[in-house]
Amino acid sequence: MRWFGFGFNAFGQIRVRGRATSAASGDVAAEVKVIGPTEVTGHEGRSGRRLKTCRIKASWSRRASLHLNGDSCVCLAGFGAATSDESCGVSVVVSRGCTDASIGELHLTLVFPDRIESWDLQKKEETPSWSMELEPQSESSGPPLNLPLVTGGYIATKPPFYRSLSPHLKAKSLALGAEHAILLCATGAVYTWGLGSHGQLGHGGLTSEEEPRAVEALWGMTMSSVATGGWHSVCISDGGDLYVWGWNESGQLGLPSRGLRKALQQQSSQQAAGAACQVADSSPGEEVFISIQAFPALLDVAPSCEIRTVSCGSRHTAAVTTTGDLYTWGWGEYGQLGHQKLISSDEPKCVEFFREQQLHVVDVTCGTWNTFAAVIAEEVASS
């Protein structure tokens, strides 16, 4: 499985930045904003062999690559990564034997069979800033750990790290946004809580919730996975349908966004006329713009497509279909949509690069302003 990344790269978290200090103007832009999918080079293990990257997690300024075969370890690229000894610009974290990890801007959380550790990324310390023992997992003790979920609760992105969840909820998977959370239960029901100011909780209003509250609009449908962006939420039904709600100011919901159209109009008129001017709203007569979607809405990503997995950055969304295509939409000014352009979009578009290279996308994970896709070769997929 190979990984490709695109989007924000100011810290070299997708590919290492050149050392040249007198970078020509074009080079700097190309380095900071990786507009087309670029392969993420694997890390060399002790034996000198390239380790397989099983999973990638990304924050704003870093990428964590999880190598979970044999010498399980986590490699960090991006801000603060060692640039001297490692040729590929990563530093290996003390993580032998770890089974999963997640990364925020301030902390790296590592899961081991017997414990969880949170390391403060801003300090170079010998020990984790927080840790918790785990009961040894046996076959009968329920579903395996699914970060950020742990037994009886979850690991938050800021202290207090461990937060409990009622066992009645039968938590199956959890996604944490900056200020809200979405929980998928074993029953297929979805609960949300946290800040509601941008409709991201899906209860139809803008009020916040302190405790998990069921998203009633999805009652009766079985959901199979959930994801959060900065101000939006997404979930996939077991039939492969995608539901979206929350803020749409950059088109991250895939619904018509007035703000986006205006910004694109202004950009093109600036280029044409060579001067900033306010263009009159030439909005197509009947079109309805949505800036906040407070109830879940079904999004047609692509005709007759089932969605396999989805991930969100702060203001963009990326979805993988069961047929191996990657679709992206939302904020794109750092190249995080992967369409070889630095523009945003309020309509899902296929990332053509993978089709052209005959690569079958199987997974996707987003950092705040970038996107990482896992691919296998077409022949392997269809065999």
Added chain:
Amino acid sequence: MKTCSSMATLWSKISAVLPPGEEQFPLQFSDTVESSLVDVLKRSRRQLYGDAASSSSRAIDAQIILDFSWEKLNTGTWRHVDKEWRRLYAYGCLFKVAALCREGPSADNVPQAVRTCDMGLLMGAAIMDNILQVIVGILQGEVRKSSKEEDDKTEQVEVKRLKIECPRAPVIRGELAVPRVKCPSLESFNTNHLLPLKPVILEGIIDHWPALNGHRWSIEYLRSVAGCRTVPVEVGSRYTDEEWSQTLLTVDEFIDRYILNEDGVTGLGYLAQHQLFDQIPELKEDIRLPDYCCLGEEDEDDITVNAWFGPGGTVSPLHHDPQQNFLAQVVGSKYIRLYSPEDTDKLYPHQSQLLHNTSQVEAENPDTERFPDFAAAPYLECVLRPGDVLFIPVRHWHYVRSLELSFSVSFWWS
């Protein structure tokens, strides 16, 4: 047209107000700000004083700071946003302005730089002795220099256009009229109006304002003083409507679009409830704080001064505010209706937290079926004209409709 040499002078003027070197440029932030972002800030500071960086590199790093802090500013409620993020946003604006003004003869850079300063002033917090205010002053000087020739031509055209709208003002019945008094003493105002919380129109108390004399406010004057500045504008008939929204426009754009209606836009736009006088110090010099404000308990600095500038037809729905208000009319006229807090039970306030100070009733077109008691609520009314100052006591309900092009200044004090 901007020449290379005039851009060079602009840069030297701006350099002169920046700290002399990297060591004197402060970048102190609390732990709330992530080290990764501080890294970008330091790089921006290095690039500000070094020559090696390219213009696109400076612009990109400034934009990273802006995009990151913009996301923080939009997290949670505005009131609770950590001031650090507002400071960060202002730093981003500063670095962006520096990048714009530094190179390139493009005439578009100056208006963009002005707009960037304004964004920093509107959304950011003051940094480095309010350096963005200083810089925008320098930039405005540049803008005025290059647009001087075009001014005289447009004046005639605009005066003609405005003559079209002059609707008949409502007739105010004697018994319902807000009482008027000319230049009362502090004591008599206190005794007869402030303490009993009774509305009154004060006449003659702003006659000395430059805004009504030497610097008489007009469209041409506002354009010359603030035309290129970016301000928040309310779009839509009233803030209780679903279609209501806020946007950012330059004063020129606002005048063209919503006052002169150049592109045939049908909606209303209102430069409302904006602290314009903090943003544009020249306008602040044209007004004075009413003496009667000293009867309050607060510091002068805590008094909120807002500008209200818009075409005829703008409406502020019936609502009340938590402070005393002096509403000074400078240009044009407004129809205003006042209801006492004692009659709140007949005014059907909204239930929601957000709009609990606003009535559900359209004061001049009440739905008598939904709001039957409204007709029985007693009120006072007036037409406020240039030179008038209306005293709206704290929590007194008021409804305002502009009758023509209007500019008012409100003073909220306690």
